[in-house]
Amino acid sequence: MSFLPKPKLHHPSLPKNALGYTRRDYEGSISTLCAGCGHDSISAAIIQACFELDIEPHRVAKLSGIGCSSKTPDYFLGASHGFNSVHGRMPSVLTGANLANRDLIYLGVSGDGDSASIGLGQFAHSMRRGVNMTYIVENNGVYGLTKGQFSATSDRGSKSKKGAVNTDEAIDLVGLALQLGATYVARSFSGDKAQLVPLIKGALRHQGAAFIDCISPCVAFNNHEGSTKSYDFVREHNEAVNRLDVIFGRDPISADYAPGEVREVVQHDGSVLRLRKLHADYDPTDRVAAMNYLQERKAAGEIVTGLLYIDPEPQDLHANLGTVAVPLNQLDDAALCPGAAALEKVNASLR
Amino acid sequence: MPQPISATNDFVVKFANVNGSGSASANQLFAKSILRMGVPIASRNIFPSNIQGLPTWFEVRVSGEGHLGRRGGVDLMVAMNPQTWDRDVAEIDPGGYLFYDSTKPLPQSKFRPDINVIGVPLTQMCNAAYTDARQRQLFKNIMYVGALSALLGIDPAAIEKLLGEQYKGKEKLAKSNQDAFHMGRDWALANLQCPIGLRLQPSDRVGNRIYVDGNSAAALGAVYGGATVCAWYPITPSTSLAEAFERWCRRFRIEPETGKKRYAIVQAEDELASIGLVIGASWNGARAFTATSGPGISLMQEFVGLSYFAEIPSVIFDVQRAGPSTGMPTRTQQSDVLSAAYASHGDTKHIVLFPEDPRECFEMGAQAFDLADRFQQPVFVLLDLDIGMNDWLCEPFAWDDSRRMDRGKVMTAEMLEAGTTFGRYLDVDGDGVPYRTYPGTHPSKGAFFTRGTSRDRFAKYTEQGAAYVDNMQRLLRKFETAKSYVPRPVEREAAQPARHGVIYYGSSSAAMKEALLALEAEGIHLDALRIRAFPFHDDVMDFISRHEKVFVVEQNRDAQLRTLLINEGSINPARLIPILHYDGTPITARFIRAAIAEKAPALNVVPLAGAAAE
Numbered sequence: 001m002s003f004l005p006k007p008k009l010h011h012p013s014l015p016k017n018a019l020g021y022t023r024r025d026y027e028g029s030i031s032t033l034c035a036g037c038g039h040d041s042i043s044a045a046i047i048q049a050c051f052e053l054d055i056e057p058h059r060v061a062k063l064s065g066i067g068c069s070s071k072t073p074d075y076f077l078g079a080s081h082g083f084n085s086v087h088g089r090m091p092s093v094l095t096g097a098n099l100a101n102r103d104l105i106y107l108g109v110s111g112d113g114d115s116a117s118i119g120l121g122q123f124a125h126s127m128r129r130g131v132n133m134t135y136i137v138e139n140n141g142v143y144g145l146t147k148g149q150f151s152a153t154s155d156r157g158s159k160s161k162k163g164a165v166n167t168d169e170a171i172d173l174v175g176l177a178l179q180l181g182a183t184y185v186a187r188s189f190s191g192d193k194a195q196l197v198p199l200i201k202g203a204l205r206h207q208g209a210a211f212i213d214c215i216s217p218c219v220a221f222n223n224h225e226g227s228t229k230s231y232d233f234v235r236e237h238n239e240a241v242n243r244l245d246v247i248f249g250r251d252p253i254s255a256d257y258a259p260g261e262v263r264e265v266v267q268h269d270g271s272v273l274r275l276r277k278l279h280a281d282y283d284p285t286d287r288v289a290a291m292n293y294l295q296e297r298k299a300a301g302e303i304v305t306g307l308l309y310i311d312p313e314p315q316d317l318h319a320n321l322g323t324v325a326v327p328l329n330q331l332d333d334a335a336l337c338p339g340a341a342a343l344e345k346v347n348a349s350l351r
Numbered sequence: 352m353p354q355p356i357s358a359t360n361d362f363v364v365k366f367a368n369v370n371g372s373g374s375a376s377a378n379q380l381f382a383k384s385i386l387r388m389g390v391p392i393a394s395r396n397i398f399p400s401n402i403q404g405l406p407t408w409f410e411v412r413v414s415g416e417g418h419l420g421r422r423g424g425v426d427l428m429v430a431m432n433p434q435t436w437d438r439d440v441a442e443i444d445p446g447g448y449l450f451y452d453s454t455k456p457l458p459q460s461k462f463r464p465d466i467n468v469i470g471v472p473l474t475q476m477c478n479a480a481y482t483d484a485r486q487r488q489l490f491k492n493i494m495y496v497g498a499l500s501a502l503l504g505i506d507p508a509a510i511e512k513l514l515g516e517q518y519k520g521k522e523k524l525a526k527s528n529q530d531a532f533h534m535g536r537d538w539a540l541a542n543l544q545c546p547i548g549l550r551l552q553p554s555d556r557v558g559n560r561i562y563v564d565g566n567s568a569a570a571l572g573a574v575y576g577g578a579t580v581c582a583w584y585p586i587t588p589s590t591s592l593a594e595a596f597e598r599w600c601r602r603f604r605i606e607p608e609t610g611k612k613r614y615a616i617v618q619a620e621d622e623l624a625s626i627g628l629v630i631g632a633s634w635n636g637a638r639a640f641t642a643t644s645g646p647g648i649s650l651m652q653e654f655v656g657l658s659y660f661a662e663i664p665s666v667i668f669d670v671q672r673a674g675p676s677t678g679m680p681t682r683t684q685q686s687d688v689l690s691a692a693y694a695s696h697g698d699t700k701h702i703v704l705f706p707e708d709p710r711e712c713f714e715m716g717a718q719a720f721d722l723a724d725r726f727q728q729p730v731f732v733l734l735d736l737d738i739g740m741n742d743w744l745c746e747p748f749a750w751d752d753s754r755r756m757d758r759g760k761v762m763t764a765e766m767l768e769a770g771t772t773f774g775r776y777l778d779v780d781g782d783g784v785p786y787r788t789y790p791g792t793h794p795s796k797g798a799f800f801t802r803g804t805s806r807d808r809f810a811k812y813t814e815q816g817a818a819y820v821d822n823m824q825r826l827l828r829k830f831e832t833a834k835s836y837v838p839r840p841v842e843r844e845a846a847q848p849a850r851h852g853v854i855y856y857g858s859s860s861a862a863m864k865e866a867l868l869a870l871e872a873e874g875i876h877l878d879a880l881r882i883r884a885f886p887f888h889d890d891v892m893d894f895i896s897r898h899e900k901v902f903v904v905e906q907n908r909d910a911q912l913r914t915l916l917i918n919e920g921s922i923n924p925a926r927l928i929p930i931l932h933y934d935g936t937p938i939t940a941r942f943i944r945a946a947i948a949e950k951a952p953a954l955n956v957v958p959l960a961g962a963a964a965e
Contacts, residue, residue: 057794058790058791058792058793058794058795059791061790061791063631073800074800074812078798079794079795079798080790080798081788081789081790081791081799081800081801082800083631083634083800083801083802084800084801084802084803084804085627085630085803086627086653086654086657086803089623089624089627089654091624092582092623092626092627092628092631093627093628093630094631095617095624095627095628095631096580096582096627096628096631096632096633096634096635097631097632097634098631099580099615099617099631099632099637099639100580100631100632100633100634100635100636100639101635101637103791104635104790104791121620121624122620122623122627124620125619125624129617318615321612321615321616321617322611322612323611323612323613323614323615324606324611324612324613328580328613328614328615328632328637329579329632329635329636329637329789331577331579333577333755333756335606335613336574336577336604336756337750337754337756338575338603339750339752340749340750340751340752343748343749343750346571347559347561347747347748350562350563350747351386351559351560351561351562
């Protein structure tokens with residue numbers, strides 16, 4: 001890949017969003033990942049989603065662990081603070097950051113090694129705490145940076161580039177997220193930007209733990225025949241349950257849809273998730289049904305994608321803890337220090 | 352039969368109880384009543400890793416002179432646990448006293464001829480007075496306090512007052528406790544010779560001091576220091592620190608208008624997540640800490656390196672216990688000195704504070720946050736089980752209302768707007784400390800990418816050797832700057848000019864002070880230096896250079912502070928003589944005195960003035 005710096009000059013006719021930013025204002029440094037890497041498509045989708053949602057780039061904190069996927073926050077939202085932390089520990093760092101300032105938007109980017117192997121515990125606990133965040137796993141089923149070892153999301157029977165067959169059961173992060181109480185759960189494919197961008201937008205607008213498992217083929221180590229995370233395999237087995245649009249206000253439903261084909265879910269912040277049903281019976285607000293459906297389709301060899309579960313009125317960690325509305329990092333001495341007189345009373349009670 | 356021990360305001364009472372029997376509050380009542388008479392005490396819990404059923408002891412050293420270390424030896428044993436009877440009886444000093452429940456007769460062989468036996472039929476009295484099983488158990492404890500008050504001359508008014516305070520608003524409970532207390536007291540007055548040879552006399556030596564445990568004090572320090580985020584994982588002996596933080600916060604940190612919390616406490620899934628939360632919160636501009644013990648420190652190593660290298664503040668209270676591995680989880684040691692000072696892989700050095708008592712736990716508990724923000728790195732506060740989990744008599748907490756949090760070098764939106772150059776790892780002031788920005792500060796300036804990988808002065812990723820070395824050297828410069836910010840060592844000069852010295856720290860302080868007096872009485876004069884922080888202030892190396900030999904008193908096997916001194920000051924190891932106590936019990940003055948006195952003749956520890964006169 002090229003290491004040339006990107007020119008700062010923008011074409012004057014580039015479209016601007018409501019804040020006056022162009023799409024370029026949401027970009028970061030040039031990617032150092034391999035050409036054709038699925039992760040770069042996800043970065044592009046994040047840029048697109050933030051641009052379309054009119055998010056101020058500096059109000060986003062982007063955090064990651066270690067691995068190819070965890071490098072990507074450098075490649076989008078250059079005006080945001082980023083934190084490339086420790087392998088598998090992004091969830092705890094993000095949770096701490098979120099506690100310190102509830103007013104920012106938290107975007108966690110991780111990979112399958114980072115979240116399903118070394119960081120499975122932290123992944124699980126951040127979900128069950130209901131941290132208000134968008135947590136994207138760029139799932140390629142393989143360790144890229146260390147050159148091709150199986151990860152914990154590799155399917156049993158999947159073949160490595162060198163021909164070895166994976167004998168271990170795969171961890172399904174979507175299944176775990178559903179079980180552990182995530183309130184927005186989606187799966188997508190880096191090769192399907194039309195599906196992915198709205199899912200990211202919905203997640204960024206969600207006021208609770210939002211999880212997106214995004215299958216993202218590794219062109220260097222996991223895009224061959226026999227892999228279940230290759231572009232070809234995922235395209236052939238992709239089974240989308242719905243198509244999502246995120247809108248504000250109630251635009252009239254266009255006449256393209258037949259009655260009963262569209263379902264609207266209003267999120268706590270007023271954003272409307274408009275779901276075009278691809279499977280008539282799929283109800284994305286029914287957690288148990290979603291888990292059953294996923295198990296069933298998995299057994300049939302399909303990869304179910306779309307918005308799989310949504311709780312439009314989630315309760316996040318701050319609500320659970322009962323913290324003040326003012327971000328904790330903005331409280332001053334007067335709010336935090338009880339002072340000498342109070343201390344004298346403490347002393348008196350200890351005699 | 353040796354002469355019964357006779358002592359006023361100077362003896363040791365040890366209670367042998369069963370864990371979970373409700374004895375703790377009765378023993379606490381006993382201890383506090385002595386304090387209320389103005390007589391200093393030092394009290395210690397000795398307990399196993401267990402919730403209910405195993406033996407537990409509570410030791411009260413009454414010391415009119417105000418010695419607060421553990422003394423060793425037992426003058427009066429209150430033997431309430433049949434399971435440990437034999438070893439408890441064996442522990443009593445000849446001429447000492449054995450207090451026991453005489454309801455069930457015991458064979459003569461169960462006693463010793465050289466001690467004084469005091470039997471009180473506690474169970475029988477309880478069974479006669481109460482029908483409820485739990486009441487019988489609980490009031491038995493209060494009853495022995497009553498009997499002891501008669502035997503030792505404790506002021507009954509002090510006890511009644513304490514019970515009144517304890518059960519404020521629950522008058523019925525206060526009354527029933529007072530009744531049980533008097534039942535025991537009256538029986539003793541009627542049936543026993545009171546008082547015995549061990550006596551209490553009112554004194555004024557307690558003054559306005561307070562009686563509190565180090566964990567509560569450190570937690571209160573964190574409240575005063577402005578901590579808003581606490582992430583922790585339960586581990587003895589640090590658990591009560593996090594719990595105390597929550598207690599203090601409920602009292603001091605509720606927003607009056609809304610009832611909402613100006614703090615967030617997360618019981619994390621493990622110590623890795625705890626320190627991760629702390630680093631995330633500190634990165635985002637909140638003051639955050641974790642409380643843990645040795646095994647937790649081991650687990651946090653990788654993250655501590657990130658905090659050091661990416662320069663993110665973190666405060667870690669380490670209440671040390673006996674290691675290695677699970678070790679003796681309910682016994683005390685100072686054995687994390689090296690693993691804290693040099694925590695993590697690669698070249699690292701961290702600020703470490705060594706409080707001597709709860710008062711300093713409070714002070715350093717608050718100061719740790721200023722240091723962490725100022726130097727943007729981990730700060731360890733090293734308590735130990737002895738300070739952390741025992742109530743100590745100490746100077747009252749103090750706070751200056753004009754004091755403000757020192758948030759260190761934080762570049763604001765205004766500074767960025769004014770065009771100030773921002774390089775996250777740029778040493779603009781020559782002190783090694785760069786500016787940082789909080790996330791979300793400015794729409795287009797001041798954002799940077801935080802990483803554990805090496806980077807240049809402007810936070811750009813690089814693996815160039817020169818940039819890496821430049822950064823590592825700056826980190827050393829920063830550590831050098833910290834020397835003058837951390838608490839300075841405290842020197843105590845010997846009564847006569849001394850050739851040799853002694854260095855000590857943390858919970859060894861009380862025993863050391865007492866040992867110095869005892870050594871002085873024997874003509875062994877030593878200048879003494881109490882180290883309060885790492886990096887070592889220049890005064891420390893100066894002290895060592897001024898003395899031929901320096902004893903280093905520690906509660907670990909491998910002389911960890913001595914190692915740190917030798918390494919950091921390039922000291923000739925032969926000049927530092929280790930005095931090491933590490934069996935898990937708190938160090939005593941007797942031990943220090945004996946260990947130094949044994950080595951003293953070889954060192955010719957004659958006072959310089961005396962030598963000159965010869």
